[in-house]
Amino acid sequence: MRSSDDRTIVAILAMPRAYSLDVSIPAHVFGQHPGYRVFVCGDQNDDRSLDVAADIRPTHSLSDAEYADIVVVPGYENPSLPVPEDYLKAVQLAGERGARIVAVCTGVFALAATGLLDGKTATTHWQYTDQLRTAYPEVDVAENRLFVEDGAVLTSAGAGSGIDACLHVIQSDFGTTVADDVAKDVVFSAARGANEPQYVDVPPLPRAGLQSTREWVIENIGSSITVQRMADHSRLSRRTFIRHFVRETGMPPMHWVARQRILGARRLLESSDWSVERIAGATGFGTAANFRNIFRREVGVTPTAYRKTHAATAVTRSHTR
Numbered sequence: 001m002r003s004s005d006d007r008t009i010v011a012i013l014a015m016p017r018a019y020s021l022d023v024s025i026p027a028h029v030f031g032q033h034p035g036y037r038v039f040v041c042g043d044q045n046d047d048r049s050l051d052v053a054a055d056i057r058p059t060h061s062l063s064d065a066e067y068a069d070i071v072v073v074p075g076y077e078n079p080s081l082p083v084p085e086d087y088l089k090a091v092q093l094a095g096e097r098g099a100r101i102v103a104v105c106t107g108v109f110a111l112a113a114t115g116l117l118d119g120k121t122a123t124t125h126w127q128y129t130d131q132l133r134t135a136y137p138e139v140d141v142a143e144n145r146l147f148v149e150d151g152a153v154l155t156s157a158g159a160g161s162g163i164d165a166c167l168h169v170i171q172s173d174f175g176t177t178v179a180d181d182v183a184k185d186v187v188f189s190a191a192r193g194a195n196e197p198q199y200v201d202v203p204p205l206p207r208a209g210l211q212s213t214r215e216w217v218i219e220n221i222g223s224s225i226t227v228q229r230m231a232d233h234s235r236l237s238r239r240t241f242i243r244h245f246v247r248e249t250g251m252p253p254m255h256w257v258a259r260q261r262i263l264g265a266r267r268l269l270e271s272s273d274w275s276v277e278r279i280a281g282a283t284g285f286g287t288a289a290n291f292r293n294i295f296r297r298e299v300g301v302t303p304t305a306y307r308k309t310h311a312a313t314a315v316t317r318s319h320t321r
Contacts, residue, residue, distance in 0.1 A: 007037040011068035014042035014058045021159045022074030022104045029166040032185045041065040065090040075105030083110045103155045104162040112136040122155040123148045175310040176266040222282045227253050269307040
């Protein structure tokens with residue numbers, strides 16, 4: 001369902017026992033962009049929705065959630081207790097209709113109860129992964145992930161990773177540059193990748209050391225970047241550098257570099273009139289042919305198609321401000 005002014009409808013469920021932070025975060029993040037219209041949906045006559053989220057009151061009925069483009073299921077207390085059937089039905093109907101579903105923290109339990117996660121991969125806060133796996137064996141539970149996207153369903157860990165999940169949705173809808181702007185508006189770093197860990201079991205190298213190396217890579221992204229060059233910059237042995245880098249970012253160094261190249265290329269395609277050849281050189285892909293092949297494999301469309309889509313989106317959305 002689109003609003004009368006063609007904005008994407010985001011319905012956030014104010015469920016019984018819902019955490020107010022898990023409701024207010026997506027409301028705030030999506031509310032920063034004019035392309036979204038945010039509803040807080042629930043039973044307006046049911047005080048159970050105020051058990052935990054004492055300062056959250058529904059603005060719309062549950063029936064509005066059934067026809068939203070995006071439905072957000074917040075985390076809630078005591079996920080072993082059932083969620084009222086009318087809330088589950090609203091989520092199920094939206095999912096069956098093809099809406100995108102975003103579950104934050106323990107909200108994944110309500111989503112799993114609808115059957116929409118059967119056969120899919122999902123994650124949740126690390127404290128609840130075993131409980132989720134036991135309660136819903138049909139769900140493939142991913143350990144220690146910020147968020148997981150499986151088709152139209154996106155599940156995330158705690159409230160902080162809920163911001164990452166929302167920024168990921170905005171990036172998918174409107175591009176990397178727009179997501180970066182929203183991240184600045186909510187005073188948050190650019191969206192982290194889904195594979196980054198929720199936590200690390202051992203203390204990492206002081207963050208400033210590898211942060212400096214990551215900044216150096218981004219500043220020199222058009223040049224030849226190797227693991228050895230990064231290790232040399234951080235003044236660590238190659239093996240020690242790789243171990244600490246994976247602990248801090250959740251991915252191998254060259255995987256992270258490839259992600260930065262793609263992000264840089266997306267920003268340039270969205271915000272500049274540079275040729276594909278120039279962008280390929282500036283982001284370290286070398287030839288235009290190599291850039292096109294890798295970009296299409298990672299993003300799903302050609303650089304030219306991506307630019308056309310997001311340039312048109314930017315122009316259209318600028319008129320709604």
